[in-house]
Amino acid sequence: MSDSSLFTDLDVDRDGKQFGYIQAPRSTNTAGWANLFIPLIVIRRGDGPTALLFGGNHGDEYEGPVTLLNLARYIQPEQVHGRIILVPALNLPAVQANTRLSPLDGRNMNRAFPGSPSDTITGQIAHFVSSVLIPLADVVVDIHSGGRSMLFLPSVNMHRVRDPRQMSEMMRLALAWGAPYVFIYRDVAGGGLLPGYAESLGKPTLGTEMGSASQYGPATLKLTYNGLCNVLAEAGILKLPAGRYVPAEPSQIVASELRDDYIMSPASGIFEPLVELGDGVAAGQPIGCIHFIEQPSWEPLIIRAKTEGFIISRRAIPLTQQGDCVAVVARRIA
Numbered sequence: 001m002s003d004s005s006l007f008t009d010l011d012v013d014r015d016g017k018q019f020g021y022i023q024a025p026r027s028t029n030t031a032g033w034a035n036l037f038i039p040l041i042v043i044r045r046g047d048g049p050t051a052l053l054f055g056g057n058h059g060d061e062y063e064g065p066v067t068l069l070n071l072a073r074y075i076q077p078e079q080v081h082g083r084i085i086l087v088p089a090l091n092l093p094a095v096q097a098n099t100r101l102s103p104l105d106g107r108n109m110n111r112a113f114p115g116s117p118s119d120t121i122t123g124q125i126a127h128f129v130s131s132v133l134i135p136l137a138d139v140v141v142d143i144h145s146g147g148r149s150m151l152f153l154p155s156v157n158m159h160r161v162r163d164p165r166q167m168s169e170m171m172r173l174a175l176a177w178g179a180p181y182v183f184i185y186r187d188v189a190g191g192g193l194l195p196g197y198a199e200s201l202g203k204p205t206l207g208t209e210m211g212s213a214s215q216y217g218p219a220t221l222k223l224t225y226n227g228l229c230n231v232l233a234e235a236g237i238l239k240l241p242a243g244r245y246v247p248a249e250p251s252q253i254v255a256s257e258l259r260d261d262y263i264m265s266p267a268s269g270i271f272e273p274l275v276e277l278g279d280g281v282a283a284g285q286p287i288g289c290i291h292f293i294e295q296p297s298w299e300p301l302i303i304r305a306k307t308e309g310f311i312i313s314r315r316a317i318p319l320t321q322q323g324d325c326v327a328v329v330a331r332r333i334a
């Protein structure tokens with residue numbers, strides 16, 4: 001039993017399709033007694049495995065919300081074996097504000113797990129997810145993209161977990177997606193991630209980095225929607241009448257597991273990239289430079305790769321603060 005003060009009007013054990021909300025208490029200057037209404041959809045048919053799907057963990061990444069809203073309307077209970085639970089806008093206030101962080105408490109939802117009932121609103125939502133929803137799940141998918149600040153080659157991603165059986169199950173589901181890359185990453189900007197928490201409970205868990213710079217077109221959304229359907233089919237939860245989506249190329253399995261694969265800017269200024277996504281780089285190779293607008297006579301500061309591989313991600317916003325991640329180097333491992 002959860003001690004959360006959040007609740008849902010949906011019965012997660014009822015067959016059929018239900019649209020409802022997770023309600024979270026809040027109080028504002030213009031509404032003393034108010035609730036946040038975070039959309040929740042449950043599609044269930046009989047006993048079977050449960051998939052738990054998230055979008056909008058970061059508010060400026062809209063591939064997840066669009067894909068999950070489409071999926072929630074299109075999937076019919078007759079196609080389902082077990083249960084699909086969809087949360088298309090987990091950090092609802094951030095999705096509505098087009099911000100990565102919640103405008104209510106300035107928090108990053110993907111650093112707030114597992115959260116607690118006495119936390120700020122972001123941590124309270126995380127706590128409802130970790131104490132009520134994640135225990136129901138056999139598969140967890142958390143859809144991310146580059147948001148405003150990053151460009152990414154499209155990937156399905158995961159940490160390298162200790163349990164080899166869990167790792168091979170996650171890899172099987174990730175390859176079913178059909179994304180260009182399956183990407184193994186490490187945390188370089190803090191813990192408390194939703195996927196990390198679900199992984200730590202032994203749940204097969206997938207994250208993604210689908211699109212870039214808060215921009216998407218039909219190709220990115222098709223990859224997100226079709227890949228997610230493939231994963232649900234691979235998990236035995238969704239019957240696809242039209243069959244699986246088959247990508248032109250099989251996924252490459254790549255990894256950025258060294259701290260030095262994540263290149264942080266040593267100074268603040270205007271970032272000029274010298275490499276593009278997908279370019280191969282050698283250790284020591286310049287990948288970008290920082291210009292100093294206050295000192296026009298200064299040579300720009302060269303930023304170099306510390307590891308060899310290829311550029312899987314780079315910064316999308318030119319104006320850069322010291323410590324911002326400007327590029328990520330990955331290597332093919334299979």
Ligand SMILES: [Zn+2]
Pocket residue numbers: 057058061144145147
């Ligand atoms: Zn994200």
